Every structure is written in structure tokens, then in C-alpha cells.
Amino acid sequence: MNYNVDEKGYYGDFGGAYIPEMLYPNVEELRQNYLSITADPDFKKQFDELLKVYVGRPTPLYFAKRLSEKYNTRIYLKREDLCHTGAHKVNNTIGQILLAQRLGKKRIIAETGAGQHGVATATVCALMGIECIVYMGELDIKRQAPNVARMKMLGAEVRPAQSGSKTLKDATNEAIRDWINNPVDTHYIIGSVVGPHPYPDMVARFQAVISEETKWQLEETEGRNYPDHVIACVGGGSNAAGLYYHYLNDERVNIITVEAAGKGIDSGESAATSALGKEVIIHGSKTLLMQTPDGQITEPYSISAGLDYPGVGPMHAHLFRSQRAEFISIPDQEAMDWGLTLSQMEGIIPAIETAHAFAALDARKFGPEEVVVFNCSGRGDKDLDTYIDYFKL
Amino acid sequence: MNYNVDEKGYYGDFGGAYIPEMLYPNVEELRQNYLSITADPDFKKQFDELLKVYVGRPTPLYFAKRLSEKYNTRIYLKREDLCHTGAHKVNNTIGQILLAQRLGKKRIIAETGAGQHGVATATVCALMGIECIVYMGELDIKRQAPNVARMKMLGAEVRPAQSGSKTLKDATNEAIRDWINNPVDTHYIIGSVVGPHPYPDMVARFQAVISEETKWQLEETEGRNYPDHVIACVGGGSNAAGLYYHYLNDERVNIITVEAAGKGIDSGESAATSALGKEVIIHGSKTLLMQTPDGQITEPYSISAGLDYPGVGPMHAHLFRSQRAEFISIPDQEAMDWGLTLSQMEGIIPAIETAHAFAALDARKFGPEEVVVFNCSGRGDKDLDTYIDYFKL
Amino acid sequence: MNRIDQKFKGDKKLLSIYFSAGYPNLEDTVPVLKKLQVAGVDMVEIGLPFSDPLADGPTIQESSTQALRNGMNTEKLFSQLDGIRKEIEIPLVLMGYFNPMMQYGIEKFCQRCESIGIDGLIIPDLPVDVYHEHYKTLFDQHGLYNMFLITPQTSDKRIRYIDQVSNGFIYMVSSASVTGAKNTFGKTQTDYFQRIQKMELNTPTVVGFGISNAETYQAATKESRGAIIGSAFIKFLKEKGVENIPEFIQSIRD
Amino acid sequence: MNRIDQKFKGDKKLLSIYFSAGYPNLEDTVPVLKKLQVAGVDMVEIGLPFSDPLADGPTIQESSTQALRNGMNTEKLFSQLDGIRKEIEIPLVLMGYFNPMMQYGIEKFCQRCESIGIDGLIIPDLPVDVYHEHYKTLFDQHGLYNMFLITPQTSDKRIRYIDQVSNGFIYMVSSASVTGAKNTFGKTQTDYFQRIQKMELNTPTVVGFGISNAETYQAATKESRGAIIGSAFIKFLKEKGVENIPEFIQSIRD
């Protein structure tokens, strides 16, 4: 089976571009150009150069000695937490800003939940001197004050989404509305592998640098360029897509995807898309999403704002449906405990999103000779208030 | 003239080891071993490897395009802000923890002001599974809550220094007292190029990786391995020492050192050591320090906690006295404005310490063909509250 | 013959009204329809509310959210509309996002529409190509029209394609924007209206988005067969209530 | 002959007291000295307060900070001590950190000490090697002794070196620790005292740090020529005041 996107923008049953006609020209312009622009040597050179000198790539593949000893297996961390702005998100925003420039766009919009993608977008806009508007749920603006301040420091305008539940889902709606209203000069930088085709594929390609590096880094340390397992957390799924990308069709590599169970899968407050999601059309694509029997989108819940999204991108819906990936749902408490464990065993304070991934070590057994690569998708600086509250530090 | 340390531990008139006899065995043990241990291939290998896979080195040398255009010169940023834990401080703590292990130490102590060095120390202790106690002024504990939380997440014990002005100077005193009381099993990780010989030289050597990388990075981009100017902020002086190290005796390279003028040199609330400091013996070495006519150490002031130290290390005292380095004092306001400027022009939110350095661009003229390397010593995440307050974000 | 086609016979400029089902109160759907017919509107778009109406502006969003809060859902709307053809003769179009329909089951959805006597659908997030490939046959079987949107940015080529796939009418979005009432149209709009006019499409065109008063209605219908009013009507409904609907319709037509 | 050497003639076990000049009140320096002499102590260390006394524990730190707040400084202390030799005969040692002395000017500092009749200095952060190389000649010229510390961690070799450079006495730090009162000594301490005893140094040794009562005084002086009490005395001073000093001295000697 092939797990990449097909010509029509589908991953198996999922994907496509279910967009209002008002968005057709914008999305079509992207669809027609993204492959040729990103394949252009000039683009590639600039993209690679910025990833190197600005983002700080390659990010290390770090062998976690103490963790490996404790779990009696070979654990590596792909250190996306060391990226400029603190998470993998910036790989994508660098790619998209270069694309937007080549499409002659003069104005950037983005949605953000936890604020990581908003910061990454505001950052590349400052770098290029381009106007930037970030939509963010009114509730999230209150919950994520430091990232709001970072965006403002970077010169972006943060516009509150006041509709619906005032969180990420609504910020996405507002960003799409803005795009509909500004179809010519504006590029919409989506922050994960979600949205209408070609976004999921485009974002996945920009994030693919993660597994591209992992391959030669493993070759250096393990003498083979693939691990036995790749493990990542999934909100929309961009960090996971990046880590899996070059291994999608390599059946030697087992894929484990960790989603947020919030207060528990059956609590009514979770973001466990695989367990609870149904086939849905939202934000421009067909995917798995949590919804009411009536087809209204459900508000998700997770202690981690970055996983607090009611669905996953179509690639992950397909990986789940086809059983190519194994899905694990981890509740808040386990994730938080892993935040502490990783801090104290490896000196790395992970984002709470990232911490979810590590809980796979308790859920699954790995052999002593097996090589397990975790995507350490982001650092926990943005989550300190939550950690402080939770652990009464 | 030679600007490196001499055999007796002096930089010109400054340096030495003015320590109570109780510390003699500890400091002597270090002095006798630090060169041979750090020259050991095994040590070097482990140090280099950790800098690479854990810290994320080499940090990029980033050509700041927009800033260069505005100031009509060639500006590079050495991206220490991308280091694990957010500043250059960790280069030193990695080195010292490896040294401490080889000396058979079982317990680490450190002092911290802003908390960056405390976090960097707590981090390497977690990495190695070694007990860690960080002394921090009671006042600073209140001012720098996020870094206190980070240290606790990392498993370190944060002990409040309640004497004196309850800030960095007093935390240093407390750490020294702890060392006096625990002379056998404890290593004291000092966080800057201060303290008795061999600390200033040892810390400078660990930080020297900054200019070591800068050399080959400049060779790649400019075709010559030296810049015309190196510029860094100075608290104790470790990031500056790191950037200057391989250029100290290269007179083609002009050195510009930026210190904190706080509310103004003549305001009585500053940390402008070169302008106000006198020859002093403090914390184990002879250096330049702010003091009363009577020889009591003055409380410094800067909006940036990391520059809020009443002196500079002996290397910098010597660079100042010998006029090898040009010193500039920058008040709070200019530094804060530069924090905003760098954010909006380059998408990099700098630590407020770091922001001071960039103010040299207003204080000095640079030619269009000149190559100017700034040490971007740390990122501004830790300073967000201060930025928010100051700019009403 | 589909009631929509019947309406478009002749030259009369048509007035169509959009409102959210179950708004302002859950049981207002049918009373609103009756009032609209009495007031002389030519056609109605009944909005099936959705939690994430991304092509709509704040007014319709709000009415949609309120309707959901009131307890509106797909089944509820169908049950309200059961038997509606005893009282309402003008064409009825359901307008809603694709997801609730998909969850209801598209086939079952079409059957219910047919049995109620719905004439067509407007589904903003179901692109014409997907419709053409996957759903047209089904819709046709149930005698349901599906209307598509075009905007000033839509290329001539695509408009021809849409014209070919369409039946009923083509929904001309007045400007590239989400729904929302505006007071006048600028030169860009009128140029666009004329451009489409000159294309001499097979399917009649109706202008929607941004029509709020007699002036914009006049401008919109100058180069098209009709206009759809949504946000302005909903605002009126909120302020003046179901009783006074004729007052609104009059103000547009006078 | 230096008053310190005179004191160490014979076998008598000596009791020396440390206190911070200007503590508890600025003008208490001389009254405390007088009381101490009357109470029969053999020697006094007068602490010149410093903002950053890193070899001292909390009690002495606090008294140091208080003294600074009271207005104590180098010049003030010298002026308080001017003429002291009319009333005080026991050896007087100034104990302080090097920085205030350096700022005062070392040469001027030595002159003032000589003219007042100070017998010696203890400067914890002036290492013996630096002293030997740079300052010994000057101190000797002014008849000032400089006393050095040794600790359980000090190597035999270094002790021999210190013994050679020293005059007056060697200050044996009871354990590797900052100053502060303890209640008893353990085996490590007594082993250490015995080890030093066996080295048969030229310079007499006095034990300091951690002596607080008759028991620790007895233990300390068993293998040495005397003991210095600091923290315990300062605590007493704070609680009971200058008047009652003899009570404290008696409690140690009984």
C-alpha cells in the first residue's frame, strides 16, 4: 500500500479539498504551484539555508542513555525542541513564507491554538518584513499569555476569535473567513497537516526534513538508516507526519501515534480522535473528527493546548484506518508525569504535547535491541504555568 | 600583548585565587587537574558529543539581512539562543559536569541570578543523575519564577539566599559557604568567568567553542576566518569570553563589550562596571567591581537579571584596563527597545542581556564592508514578563 | 418541472430570502416561511445550522449558533417541514454545510428532501467537481437541484464548467467575501455583474452576499435574475420579530 | 616582643574571643573590649565588618551586616581604637576580609594598626602564598603578625609551609566549614587535633570554629594551645548585652 497522498489529494478515503467556491482560486493556485515551486533549486537552496542558519537544523538525534537503560531498549529523541521558537512548527512556516513570497503575497494570516504556530508564523513574517495577522480563540488568548506576548513582540496582530467555543477550531474558521475576504494578496499559513489539499501534503513535505535527517543520523549511530519504531504525538499531526514521512512505505518501521485522552476517553473531555472520531468534513478535508451524532463538531479537551484539536489530518486518518499506525490515547495525568520524568531523567523539559508521546513507553514493550525514535516536538517553556499549577512547584 | 591567563592565574593585574584556606584543597584540586582532564581525548570526545547531540551545536552563524541593510554593514548573529536551555550557559555546565564526574564528585552546587545558569546546571545534573543544589537570592526567586519552576522540574533543590541584598552576589556567597562546608564530595559549578583561578580560565575554555565555530563558519561565508568586530554583553563575562576567545590575540579583530548602565551611569542604579568599578577582591579574584569608597560591595542594578552583577571577570577587567576592548554602557531603555527591534526585524526575541549588545549599532558606526559578529547569547522567553510589563503588550 | 425553473420563466426579477432554521426560536421555521410567502418573496433558502459555518459572516454565524442552542438539528428540521407543501408553494432550498448531511446519510437526506418537497440544495463546502463525480446522480434521482457559487475571482473557464453542471440557478457571490450586509456596491461589483451577464450562461444567475436594502437589491438585479438577502433579513428578524416580516420585504421591493 | 608571643609563653590554655566591631551598637567596640579583658580572656579578634563575608556562617554574617548598618567602617574602627592601649593590655587581632583593607591602602592600613598597637591580623581571603610574596615584608616592618588558617583537609605539606611563614599562632579550623557554634566535636575532629599535635609545629595552634561551651572548649584545647569563640559569643551578646559578658566567659572556663 502507498501511504502518500494521491493525485487527487486523498490519503485512501481521506483528504480532498472540500472548500467553498470563494476559496477555490486561492487553493487552486497553491495546488498548481506548490510542487513546482518547492522543487525549484532556488527555493530548495533558500529553504535549506534558512533551516540551517536560522532554525538551527539539523536538530540532533539524541540517544537518551538513562531512559534507554530504564526501559531496556534503544531510545533516541529527535530534538525539534531545539528549533528556533521552540518546536517543529517553524519548519513549515519557513517553507510557506518562501512559497508565499514566490506567489507574490503581501499579507499572511494564520490560526493558532497554543500559540506555537502563531509564534512561528509571526517569526517568519518578521524575518521577511511581511504583515502578519494571527487568529486565536479568545479563550486561548487568555490561557496562553506568553505566546500572545511573543507574537506581539514580533510585530504580529493577534485577532481574537469570538465565535463558537473561542478556541482553535474557531480561530481556524476566522482565518478561513479572512482568506475568503482577501483572496488575492493574502496567503494563509496553516499550522498542521490539516485543511484542504494541498495543505496536508505541503505541510508534511516541509516537515519531512525531520525524517530526512533521522535517516542519515541513524545511519551514523546505528549503521542502518531506519529505526524499529517511530513515535509521535498528534494534534493535527504535523510533527508526526514529519517523523514518519520517509518511513511511511517502509514496513520495517512500526508507527505509533499518541493522541490526547484528556480526562479519559469516556469522560466526554478528550481529544482522542481515533477512539472517538468519525469520518467528517471539516476545515476543507475529509478526515476523522469528534462530532455529535448530528454532525456538529465537538469541542475537544486536553490539558495540552496543542493537542486540543477535535481531529487529525487526513494522512493520520488513513494511517489509522489502514492500521499502518498503532494509535494510543494518553490521559492528561500520564502525560504530565512524563513531563516530569523526562525533565529529571534527561534534563529536557518537554512541551506537554511532546510528553504524551513518551507515555508509549509504559503502554508498549520494546526489545533491548530495538531502536525507538521519539519526536521531541517541542520544549516545555510555554507550558511552565501549567506544570507549576499541576505539580505545585 | 597576550590576553590569555598566565601561569599564576592572572590576566595582567587581575585574577588570582583569593580564597579562604578552607577552599584551598578544592580549588587546588581543580587547578591541578582542569588542564589535563580537559585535554584528555576521552573527555574531549564526550564533551564534543554532548555539545552536538544534547546542546545542539554547532549553533548557526546567522547573517542578519534586514539588520545589515538598515545599518549598512555585514551583521552576523552567533545563535547561542538556540542552545538547549536557551543560552550559552550550558556550554560551561556540560564541561564542568564532566569534569566533576572525573574528579569523583557526587554533589553539585551552583549560584544563579536570572536562573539561566541554575537551569543549565540543573539540566546537566538531571542528565547525569547527580544531586543538584542551586543557591538563588530570595528576591530573584520571586522575580524569576519560571526559571525556579524549571529548576524544580529538573529535580534540583533551589535554596534561597537570605543574606545581604538577597540577589546574585549573596547567592554566590552562599554557594561558596556550602562548598566550604562540603569540601570533599561537592563540585561548585560557577556560571561565569568569575571566581578564583582556575574558574575564569576554565569557564572561558568551555565557552571558547563559540569562537571556535565562528572561525570556520566565517571562513565558509566570508572567505576569512575572522570578523572586524566582535560584540557581546557582559554580566560576569562568559558569553563575551566565549566569542572573543580565539580572537583575543588577533589584533585585526576589534572587541566591543557592552555593559548595563541600568537607569544611567550616574543614577546610582547601574551595573556599569568599567565606568564605575574599581580594583577589588571579591568572590576569589581581583577584578573590577562597583564598591563604596570603604570597600564594601555595592548592589548593582539592571533591568536584566543576568547583567545585574557588580563586577566583571578578571579577563574583562584586563581587556578594559589594557584598552584591548572598547566598553559601552547601555541603559535599560535602549536595551529594551533593541529587544523589540530585533524581534520585529529578524524574528528573534533576544534575552534582555543579549539585547544590550545590539545597542552598539547605535553607539558606533561600522563600514559597509565590515563584518560584525554579535553574540546572540540567549533567547527572551525568560524575559517575557519584563517585556510585557515594559511595553504593555 | 422543478419549482425553481418555473420561477425563472419570464423576466421577473426575483427576491430570495435566507434564514437559519430554528431562529430566533426553535419553532419559528414554519411561521417565518409562511410570512415570507405572504409578503411575496419568490424563493427561500432555509439554513441548516452548523457548528462551524466557515463561509458565513458574524450575523449568520450567530443565528446558526443560536439555532443549535435552541435545539435545531437535521431530523428536527425535517419534521418541522413535513407537510409544508400543503401551505407553501414557493421554491424551497436547503442551504447547509456538507458534514451534517453526510452524517445523516446523503441518500436518506435526499429521500427526506424529496418527500418533503424541497427543490434544491446549496452546499458551500461541497465543490462542484466532487458533486459532479459522486453525488449528482443521486440528487438527480430525487429531483433535487444543486446550486453552485461563483465569485469575482472565479475564472471564465470554471464558470462555464459550473454552468454546465448546474441546474436551477448560479449563486453569484457579490464580492469575494463571507456573507454579511453591505450598503452599496462599488465599481468592481458592477463590472463583475456585467462580465457575467455578457457570458450569456445557460443557467440564470442570482446575486447573494452583501444585499441589504432597496439600493443594493436594485443594483444586483440589474444584470441578474434575482438576489438573495440573508444577514440583513436575520438582523431585522432579531430586532423586529416574525410578525413584521412584510415590512422588511416591502422596504426592499419599493 | 609581640604581645601574642608573650601570651603563648608557658603552658596556659588560652581563650580568645571574636566579635564584630560596632556590634550590637556602633559605640560598643571599646566597652566590649574592656569587659572581655576584665572577664579574663587572653586575646581578642576584632572583626572588621564586610558586605560579603563568605567564610562566615549566619551568626557572624548577621552581626557584620548589623555593624555596617550601624555605620561601622575601617576609619571609624581605627578612630574608636585610637588610644586603646591606655586601657587594654591583652593582644588585639584585627580579623577582616582583604578588600576593605586594600581600598584603605594596605600600607596606610598597616601604619594605623601599628600606631594603635594592633598585634596581628587574620585575613581569611588572603592566601598564604600571596601574602608571602607581596605583603609579608610590609607587615613585618610594622610589627604586625599575620595568622593563617588550616583545616582538616589541609595537607601536611601545606601545613609545614604555613608553619614556616606564620608567626603568632596557627588558626586551626575545627572542621571544614564556615564559622558557627556547635555543641560537641566528633571523632574526626579529635583525630585531626591529634594529627596536628603530632606534627610538632613551630607555631602554636589555636582551635576556632564551632566552639560554644565548656565542653567544646575543653576538647579543643586538649591538643592545642587555645581556642577562639565567635558565633556563640555574638549570640550571647545579642541576647544578654555587653554588661553580662563575664557570665559568658565564666561558663566557658569553669
Ligand SMILES: Cc1ncc(COP(=O)(O)O)c(C=O)c1O
Ligand atoms: C510542541 C508541539 N508538539 C505537537 C503539537 C501538535 O501539532 P502537530 O500534531 O501538528 O504536530 C504542537 C502544537 O502546537 C506543539 O506545539
Ligand SMILES: Cc1ncc(COP(=O)(O)O)c(C=O)c1O
Ligand atoms: C542570555 C544571557 N546573556 C548573558 C548573560 C550574562 O552572563 P555572562 O556575562 O557570563 O555571559 C546571561 C546571564 O544569565 C544570560 O542569561
